[in-house]
Amino acid sequence: MNAEIITIGDEILIGQITDTNSKWIAEELNKIGVSVYQITSIQDDENHILNALKEAESRVDIILLTGGLGPTKDDITKRTITSYFNDTLVLDEEIVDHIKQLFQKINYPFTDINKQQALIPTKCTPLKNKLGTAPGMWFEQNEKIIVSMPGVPNEMKGLMLNEVLPKIQDKFTLPHIIHKTVMTYGMGESMVAERIEKWENALPNYIKLAYLPSYGALRLRLSAKGFDKNKLETSLDKNIKLLYDLIGDIITGVGEEETIEKSIGKLLKDRKYTLSTAESCTGGAVAQKITSIAGASSYFVGSVVSYATRIKIDELQVLEKTIKQNSVVSAQVAHEMAIGVQQKFKTDFSIAVTGNAGPTTAKTDKTVGVVFIAIASPRAVLVEEFNFGQPREKVIQRASNKALEMLQKEIIKNS
Amino acid sequence: MNAEIITIGDEILIGQITDTNSKWIAEELNKIGVSVYQITSIQDDENHILNALKEAESRVDIILLTGGLGPTKDDITKRTITSYFNDTLVLDEEIVDHIKQLFQKINYPFTDINKQQALIPTKCTPLKNKLGTAPGMWFEQNEKIIVSMPGVPNEMKGLMLNEVLPKIQDKFTLPHIIHKTVMTYGMGESMVAERIEKWENALPNYIKLAYLPSYGALRLRLSAKGFDKNKLETSLDKNIKLLYDLIGDIITGVGEEETIEKSIGKLLKDRKYTLSTAESCTGGAVAQKITSIAGASSYFVGSVVSYATRIKIDELQVLEKTIKQNSVVSAQVAHEMAIGVQQKFKTDFSIAVTGNAGPTTAKTDKTVGVVFIAIASPRAVLVEEFNFGQPREKVIQRASNKALEMLQKEIIKNS
Numbered sequence: 001m002n003a004e005i006i007t008i009g010d011e012i013l014i015g016q017i018t019d020t021n022s023k024w025i026a027e028e029l030n031k032i033g034v035s036v037y038q039i040t041s042i043q044d045d046e047n048h049i050l051n052a053l054k055e056a057e058s059r060v061d062i063i064l065l066t067g068g069l070g071p072t073k074d075d076i077t078k079r080t081i082t083s084y085f086n087d088t089l090v091l092d093e094e095i096v097d098h099i100k101q102l103f104q105k106i107n108y109p110f111t112d113i114n115k116q117q118a119l120i121p122t123k124c125t126p127l128k129n130k131l132g133t134a135p136g137m138w139f140e141q142n143e144k145i146i147v148s149m150p151g152v153p154n155e156m157k158g159l160m161l162n163e164v165l166p167k168i169q170d171k172f173t174l175p176h177i178i179h180k181t182v183m184t185y186g187m188g189e190s191m192v193a194e195r196i197e198k199w200e201n202a203l204p205n206y207i208k209l210a211y212l213p214s215y216g217a218l219r220l221r222l223s224a225k226g227f228d229k230n231k232l233e234t235s236l237d238k239n240i241k242l243l244y245d246l247i248g249d250i251i252t253g254v255g256e257e258e259t260i261e262k263s264i265g266k267l268l269k270d271r272k273y274t275l276s277t278a279e280s281c282t283g284g285a286v287a288q289k290i291t292s293i294a295g296a297s298s299y300f301v302g303s304v305v306s307y308a309t310r311i312k313i314d315e316l317q318v319l320e321k322t323i324k325q326n327s328v329v330s331a332q333v334a335h336e337m338a339i340g341v342q343q344k345f346k347t348d349f350s351i352a353v354t355g356n357a358g359p360t361t362a363k364t365d366k367t368v369g370v371v372f373i374a375i376a377s378p379r380a381v382l383v384e385e386f387n388f389g390q391p392r393e394k395v396i397q398r399a400s401n402k403a404l405e406m407l408q409k410e411i412i413k414n415s
Numbered sequence: 416m417n418a419e420i421i422t423i424g425d426e427i428l429i430g431q432i433t434d435t436n437s438k439w440i441a442e443e444l445n446k447i448g449v450s451v452y453q454i455t456s457i458q459d460d461e462n463h464i465l466n467a468l469k470e471a472e473s474r475v476d477i478i479l480l481t482g483g484l485g486p487t488k489d490d491i492t493k494r495t496i497t498s499y500f501n502d503t504l505v506l507d508e509e510i511v512d513h514i515k516q517l518f519q520k521i522n523y524p525f526t527d528i529n530k531q532q533a534l535i536p537t538k539c540t541p542l543k544n545k546l547g548t549a550p551g552m553w554f555e556q557n558e559k560i561i562v563s564m565p566g567v568p569n570e571m572k573g574l575m576l577n578e579v580l581p582k583i584q585d586k587f588t589l590p591h592i593i594h595k596t597v598m599t600y601g602m603g604e605s606m607v608a609e610r611i612e613k614w615e616n617a618l619p620n621y622i623k624l625a626y627l628p629s630y631g632a633l634r635l636r637l638s639a640k641g642f643d644k645n646k647l648e649t650s651l652d653k654n655i656k657l658l659y660d661l662i663g664d665i666i667t668g669v670g671e672e673e674t675i676e677k678s679i680g681k682l683l684k685d686r687k688y689t690l691s692t693a694e695s696c697t698g699g700a701v702a703q704k705i706t707s708i709a710g711a712s713s714y715f716v717g718s719v720v721s722y723a724t725r726i727k728i729d730e731l732q733v734l735e736k737t738i739k740q741n742s743v744v745s746a747q748v749a750h751e752m753a754i755g756v757q758q759k760f761k762t763d764f765s766i767a768v769t770g771n772a773g774p775t776t777a778k779t780d781k782t783v784g785v786v787f788i789a790i791a792s793p794r795a796v797l798v799e800e801f802n803f804g805q806p807r808e809k810v811i812q813r814a815s816n817k818a819l820e821m822l823q824k825e826i827i828k829n830s
Contacts, residue, residue: 010623010625010638011625011627011636012438012441012454013441013450013451013452013453013454014441014442014445014451014592014594014638015437015438015439015441015442015443015444015445015451016594016596016627016636016671017438017627018433018434018435018437018438019433019434019437019438019454020433022430022433022434022456023427023430023432023433023434025430026427026428026429026430027429027430027431028430029430030429030430035428036428036429036430037428037458037463038428038455038456038457038467039427039428039434039455039456040453040455040456041437041453041454041455042453043452043453048452048453052453055470070604070628071604071605071608072604072605072608072626073608073615073624074623074624074625074626102804105784105802105804106801106802106803106804107802108603108606109606111605111606111609113605113608114605131805154806154809210431212431221431223429279699282703282706283699283703283705283706283707283711283715284694284698284699284700284701284702284703284706284718284720285699285703286699287698287699287702287720287722288698288699288700288703288811290698291696291697291698291699291720291722292698292807292808292811294773294774294775294807296698296722297722300698300722300723301722301723301725301726302719302720302721302722302723302726302730303699303718303719303720303722304717304718304719304720305692305699305702305706305717305718305719305720306717307702307706307711307712307715307716307718308712308715308716308717308760310716311716311717311760315717315759344730345723345726358709359709360709392709393707396703396707
């Protein structure tokens with residue numbers, strides 16, 4: 001079973017945005033056993049869309065289109081696809097109600113321009129878009145399936161997961177493609193590769209391994225393909241168990257959602273520990289990662305983002321002397337910040353971060369990229385120095401991930 | 416002058432990597448006045464490459480291929496392209512020398528497999544790849560240009576900048592393509608479209624408009640194309656000025672980097688105002704946006720992330736009575752949080768956010784998605800209620816953007 005992904009939008013072709021939808025869709029189709037034959041990005045132009053559809057029909061069984069379904073003038077996918085099927089648009093009252101409900105929630109007026117969103121071709125099965133106003137559209141013609149979805153990533157993803165993928169699975173007998181992603185933190189790609197080299201070489205030929213690194217985190221994706229689902233599952237589980245034996249110290253879990261922030265949440269919750277943070281250069285990024293997990297309120301008490309030096313002194317009880325003698329970016333200041341917030345918020349653990357995110361060294365004498373991270377536990381304070389390089393965004397992201405990684409180890413040590 | 420970008424590689428089609436080369440190439444081509452008509456990602460497969468080339472030749476003047484030029488078995492682009500031109504491969508001694516030099520530097524032995532890298536079709540002009548072993552190949556046939564480059568991003572970029580772009584500019588007289596992006600916050604796509612409908616309809620035919628929405632922010636991209644650069648610039652500026660007359664209240668600036676966080680930074684810096692934040696459901700996301708701007712330390716003092724109720728009471732002086740009478744998610748609590756942090760951190764302005772990001776309503780009686788945002792200025796406190804729907808991430812992002820948008824208006828009011 002072959003598919004083609006067609007992404008529609010001038011913003012892709014002028015290089016304003018990277019088309020990330022295609023990667024996501026390709027990955028999801030692979031998971032259910034559909035191979036992607038081609039990805040095509042085209043303009044918001046009627047003839048171009050018509051030609052691309054015709055060509056794709058000659059190549060593949062399933063065509064997935066994204067983009068061009070908004071309410072504004074530049075969005076022409078719906079009327080183009082309607083003419084492709086020699087069809088006409090009719091008002092769908094169910095969609096009108098859905099849009100009205102969506103808009104009521106956020107106090108938006110429902111206008112004529114929105115009503116156009118509820119017009120759909122008669123030949124399509126509408127697919128409910130819970131997160132937006134533009135419905136998905138499912139067409140079948142000459143044994144081919146053609147689906148049109150909005151380009152907004154979370155709307156597209158909702159439609160794919162709730163509607164499109166299940167419908168494709170219903171319709172065809174597909175081989176199983178099972179992906180399992182092992183989440184690791186704190187070790188570089190090449191070092192991990194060396195530690196697992198023998199294991200990697202011994203993988204059966206129906207299991208493929210991919211390294212996916214980002215900001216101090218590394219995902220290892222195992223993909224197994226075949227018709228015997230049980231065999232694939234057993235083999236994947238066996239190999240992941242072997243992987244734990246080799247690098248269990250850096251694994252937070254199996255599955256994309258098993259991030260370090262989730263792993264920490266579980267550790268804290270299980271042990272009934274509480275946590276606070278004191279952040280300087282990360283500016284709230286650590287707290288934000290922690291609170292991105294639903295239910296964080298049961299262990300996360302709060303944070304002091306002490307961007308100004310005086311807040312470190314007034315709110316976190318960092319001594320002026322310590323700052324003068326060591327600079328505000330120093331192990332000693334990180335240490336005092338960690339204890340300051342731990343005592344202030346009466347938590348079992350705390351994280352403190354002070355550093356230079358750049359681009360300039362500002363008032364400190366420390367190189368851009370230098371960051372000190374302190375973890376206060378009920379028993380001790382651990383401080384480490386890092387250099388996360390540049391640019392600013394990378395320093396902030398890597399420092400946040402490293403702080404969480406250090407905290408995780410300290411929680412385990414204290415258990 | 417139209418181009419097509421063809422990226423070759425199975426890793427793109429299984430969704431293992433995002434094709435970022437295409438975005439970069441598209442942006443560079445646009446800068447020199449070449450429009451990208453289509454981007455096509457295809458497999459490492461001979462027939463697929465031959466078909467893609469044939470189809471692209473029927474559509475565009477310039478075809479740029481990347482990928483499949485490595486020394487291993489799965490790299491088949493070179494021999495496929497050679498057969499496409501009915502050509503044969505010959506050894507290029509200059510390239511042999513180049514590869515030998517490259518390898519000497521890193522103490523690699525030069526083997527037969529590397530010698531294959533120096534084989535090139537007789538009909539092509541080889542393009543020197545300073546950073547790698549695979550040369551670029553420039554073909555001209557039937558008034559069309561076809562260029563093949565390696566897929567390794569820095570090698571491809573070197574070839575594009577040093578060889579391909581200058582050669583294209585030499586060969587053609589190209590039009591100018593100028594993009595300007597107007598950044599707006601706080602109004603939905605369809606409402607903006609209605610307010611600027613007449614303006615949009617009156618745009619000259621050489622200017623195109625695109626709407627690019629995300630989380631309460633909306634970018635309006637104007638693209639002008641033509642041979643008279645001055646005329647394009649003047650017309651763009653004139654139309655942007657007209658746009659300011661219509662929706663100047665929601666515009667933060669012109670240019671992708673003119674985000675609301677940057678706009679606020681400039682406003683605060685110019686007026687020598689300081690800022691603090693008190694965050695509950697956004698968990699540090701507002702502070703993080705503010706501190707993502709280099710130089711934020713000159714106006715941003717700090718934040719209290721008061722996730723636990725007791726921190727709102729102990730640190731922000733929210734009255735227990737206020738919480739009991741109104742719930743912790745209420746206008747009154749947001750109001751007291753804003754004043755609490757403003758006084759504590761001695762800042763001119765403060766932002767406070769309290770709400771339910773979901774997925775459950777936890778300890779409050781408020782619906783998921785309900786958020787109260789308060790802005791304290793030197794003169795007054797403004798509080799507003801919102802419902803940002805679901806899911807959690809969207810609530811957090813929309814609340815953060817909305818808080819910044821409200822702050823911006825208050826700063827301007829106080830100036």
